[in-house]
Amino acid sequence: MVNQSTCKMALSKIDAIDTDIEHIDQEKYLRQATQYYCALEKPLKYGPVVETLPDLISALHREFESNYVNIEMVNHLMLSYKSNPKEWRKYAKFDRYTYTRNLVDAGNGRFNLLILCWGEGHSSSVHDHADSHCFMKMLKGELREKRYRYPNRATSSEDQQQHQQQQQQHEHGEINDHELQEIGDTPIPVNDVAYINDNLGLHRVENPSHADTAVSLHLYCPPFDTCSIFQDNGKKATAKVTFWSKYGVRTKPTEQ
Numbered sequence: 572m573v574n575q576s577t578c579k580m581a582l583s584k585i586d587a588i589d590t591d592i593e594h595i596d597q598e599k600y601l602r603q604a605t606q607y608y609c610a611l612e613k614p615l616k617y618g619p620v621v622e623t624l625p626d627l628i629s630a631l632h633r634e635f636e637s638n639y640v641n642i643e644m645v646n647h648l649m650l651s652y653k654s655n656p657k658e659w660r661k662y663a664k665f666d667r668y669t670y671t672r673n674l675v676d677a678g679n680g681r682f683n684l685l686i687l688c689w690g691e692g693h694s695s696s697v698h699d700h701a702d703s704h705c706f707m708k709m710l711k712g713e714l715r716e717k718r719y720r721y722p723n724r725a726t727s728s729e730d731q732q733q734h735q736q737q738q739q740q741h742e743h744g745e746i747n748d749h750e751l752q753e754i755g756d757t758p759i760p761v762n763d764v765a766y767i768n769d770n771l772g773l774h775r776v777e778n779p780s781h782a783d784t785a786v787s788l789h790l791y792c793p794p795f796d797t798c799s800i801f802q803d804n805g806k807k808a809t810a811k812v813t814f815w816s817k818y819g820v821r822t823k824p825t826e827q
């Protein structure tokens with residue numbers, strides 16, 4: 572027979588845990604979650620389906636209402652949306668010389684949703700994501716993501732194995748101490764979602780096509796204004812991130 576007082580104790584313990592979760596600061600919680608979250612490869616089988624970009628934005632707002640964000644659900648929602656150019660065209664503004672960052676939704680200060688427009692051959696520098704989660708969904712064309720080990724940082728287990736191998740190579744004088752170590756090179760086709768955080772490494776993204784532009788939808792949580800960029804030798808600098816447009820309107824240099 573179950574002892575009633577034991578049950579009560581167990582229940583009050585559960586209450587205490589739930590209460591703690593509600594009191595966790597969302598930003599702190601999200602940053603902690605970068606230590607273990609990897610990525611979903613496919614949408615969840617029984618997850619909600621979002622039909623349009625406005626539906627996706629509303630569903631994301633709901634996910635970020637609570638301090639405890641279900642990051643897997645965020646991933647699912649990004650995967651579930653199927654790109655419809657009619658819905659995102661008004662945000663897609665290109666520059667001749669560089670990729671552009673166009674703000675779609677500021678997520679009540681809890682996340683940023685951006686459309687990035689990549690001209691033929693455009694690329695980003697090697698960079699980190701300021702301890703935030705980064706989801707990157709292809710809306711048009713195909714980007715290539717090159718991944719690098721985060722220099723001098725404890726990383727995920729798969730990467731740790733590779734790191735050990737590299738340490739051994741290093742001991743045998745085969746590897747330059749400071750050079751960035753490539754750990755992946757992956758194409759991202761339309762509607763796929765790539766995921767990265769600083770625990771998984773750095774990346775550099777490129778539109779390798781000389782004929783086609785590319786467009787991607789990025790979700791960052793928590794939002795960030797600066798990140799670090801890295802040279803081939805691992806040297807790091809802080810870079811301010813700017814918006815080419817906000818809500819479909821070109822930003823003046825003072826508002827970027």
Ligand SMILES: N[C@@H](CS(=O)O)C(=O)O
Pocket residue numbers: 672687695705707774775776789812
């Ligand atoms: N994280 C980059 C784009 S990318 O190369 O992933 C940015 O927000 O500008």
Ligand SMILES: [Fe+2]
Pocket residue numbers: 698699700705774776
């Ligand atoms: Fe990035």
